[in-house]
Amino acid sequence: MTPKHPIDSLTTLTDLVLPSETNPLNNLFGGELLARMDRAASIAARRHSRRIVVTASVNHVAFNRSIPLGSVVTIEAKVSRAFTSSMEIFLDVWIEDRESGNKTKANEAIYTFVAVDETGNPVAVPPLEPQTEEEKSRFDAALRRKQLSLVLAGKMNPHDATELKALFL
Numbered sequence: 001m002t003p004k005h006p007i008d009s010l011t012t013l014t015d016l017v018l019p020s021e022t023n024p025l026n027n028l029f030g031g032e033l034l035a036r037m038d039r040a041a042s043i044a045a046r047r048h049s050r051r052i053v054v055t056a057s058v059n060h061v062a063f064n065r066s067i068p069l070g071s072v073v074t075i076e077a078k079v080s081r082a083f084t085s086s087m088e089i090f091l092d093v094w095i096e097d098r099e100s101g102n103k104t105k106a107n108e109a110i111y112t113f114v115a116v117d118e119t120g121n122p123v124a125v126p127p128l129e130p131q132t133e134e135e136k137s138r139f140d141a142a143l144r145r146k147q148l149s150l151v152l153a154g155k156m157n158p159h160d161a162t163e164l165k166a167l168f169l
């Protein structure tokens with residue numbers, strides 16, 4: 001399969017925070033942000049693979065900053081590495097200052113999607129070639145994150161997690 005670049009899957013979702021999507025402190029619900037990120041990530045995975053895709057795992061979420069009612073929230077999702085049938089999607093979440101229009105990074109997350117056929121069986125996806133320095137660094141660390149996710153899910157024996165073991169040697 002012809003390799004693709006992260007830019008090919010870039011997905012940008014911009015939306016407002018409405019009152020029904022907030023907690024008692026008038027900030028965006030974590031679950032609402034997770035759902036928005038899932039949507040953006042699924043579109044990115046679909047753009048990379050051009051297949052049906054399903055969420056396999058949410059590997060990492062950092063709610064570093066609260067997102068107030070009325071904020072304009074932009075989620076950028078890109079495939080950061082493709083394996084055989086699975087793809088790691090990196091998400092950056094930005095909020096926009098109303099007056100200046102300046103964007104501030106609010107949160108980030110990493111999801112794993114798997115491409116499947118019509119009966120739900122995993123199918124191969126194109127490889128990914130990172131281009132920018134940030135894309136290369138995310139690509140390089142993705143195998144470690146995949147192994148950690150598989151170990152935590154009980155799908156990989158920790159003894160086989162070579163990338164994780166290398167961290168501690």
Ligand SMILES: CC(C)(COP(=O)(O)OP(=O)(O)OC[C@H]1O[C@@H](n2cnc3c(N)ncnc32)[C@H](O)[C@@H]1OP(=O)(O)O)[C@@H](O)C(=O)NCCC(=O)NCCS
Pocket residue numbers: 054055056057082083084085086087112114116120122146149150153155
């Ligand atoms: C995701 C799913 C297709 C994986 O099926 P499976 O039987 O585990 O298939 P495999 O073991 O062949 O794994 C397929 C790929 O998923 C990866 N994978 C599976 N579980 C994973 C996890 N927890 N974290 C990271 N990767 C995972 C495997 O490493 C493999 O990747 P590769 O082909 O790139 O090497 C299957 O579990 C599924 O359909 N889950 C439900 C998905 C869904 O409905 N999501 C929405 C939830 S509401």
